[in-house]
Amino acid sequence: MTLRLAFMGTPDFAARSLAEIAAAGHEVARVYTQPPRRRGRGQAEQKTPVHQLAEVLGIPVSTPESFRDPQVIEEFASLDLDVAAVVAYGQILPQAALDAPRLGCLNLHASLLPRWRGAAPIQRAIMAGDATTGVQIQQMEAGLDTGPILLSETVAIAPTDTAASLHGKLMETGALMWPRALSALERDSLEAVPQSEEGVTYAKKITSEEARLDWTRPADELANHVRGLSPFPGAWFELDTGKEAVRVKVLMAKAETGSGAPGEVLDGNLLIACGEGALRLVRLQRAGKGAMDATDFLRGNSVEPGTVLA
Structure with missing residues (x-):
């Protein structure tokens, strides 16, 4: 037996899940993803990673x-779905949509709920210095990531993990959970475990100002801050070149x-004093330039000992 489902997702993190669901033999009746957007210097219209994969797989795509x-x-209700699988879709589903599939809507979330509900759980876990995180499939409710947990996997956060490397680990782990979850759903053997109301934290979106390095903080906190924001949006400081103040990202x-x-x-090798200890800047990227190691950065940018960075 296979399930008839819709898949709802947008970035590459979601595309990996779509690939696993399709490979498991389920009938993906429709893919929903964000509309194409104009990006890059040429402002060419680009389809999302999920959109591109759906076209390769021959699945109809809707971009409301x-x-x-x-x-x-x-239209969604008319698809006569068993379930909807949601991964980083980027839109809030109203209750009418949540109720349309026979078995509701399931969402893959990249944290161990109720810790880090919301938009940026991968970055927030590293920035907070968490040693572990995970991926969970939950039954969706109207609240933000409040639904009961159906399946869960724990993932260790290595001291060297960045947002990019942890993203890759969680993407792979989460994608491989879908065939197990959908198979159990078919057998009516998924146990819904309500979330605890203790330990709730919210992973709000990262703002540009928040990404700025605050040198009054301890160095170990800033090291986590850098890892959690690397490579995007990037922790940053301002460097006074004598002509102008330029933004410099710190990637390692x-x-x-x-x-x-x-x-x-x-x-002379970019050791910066902090509120406690000091932070060695290892890899940087000046605005409009490519990323480079500190040695190469210093060849083109004068940062003398005694300079105070903003």
Whole structure:
């Protein structure tokens, strides 16, 4: 027996799940994803990774601007679905949509709920210094990531993990959970475990100002801050070139010993004093330039000891 389902997702994280679901033999009646957007210097219209994969697989694609449109919900309901599988879709589904499939809507979330509900769980887990995270499939409710947990896998966060590397681990782990979850759903053997109301945290979107390095914080916290924001959007500081202040992203850094005024450059190889300890900047990217190691960065940018970074 196979399930008739819709898949709803947008980025490459979601495309990996779609590939596993399709390979398991389920009938994917429709894929929903965000509309194509104009991107890059040429502003060419680009389809989402999920959209591109769906076309390769020969699955019909819908790209509604809003799932609150009554016509969109009516069309969704007319698909006569057993279930909908949702992964990083980027739209909030109203209750009418959640209720349309016979078995409701299931969502893959990249944290161990109720910790890090919301939009940026991968980044927030690293930034907070968490040692573990995970991936869970939950039954969707109207609330933000509040539904009961159906399947869960724990993933360790290595001291060297960045947002990019952890994204890859969780993407693979999560994708492989879908065939198991859907098979159990067919057998009516999924146990729904309500979430605890203790330990709730929210993974709000990262703002540009929040990504800025605050040198008054301890160096180990800033090292986590850098890892959690690498490569995007990137932790950053401003460097005064004498002509202008330019934004510089820090893509790799490590906490070391050292002391000085917060933001003070302590040596000739980018050791920066923090509120506690010091942060060694290992890999950087100046605005409009490519990423480079500190040695190469210093060849083209003068950062003398005693300089105080903003």
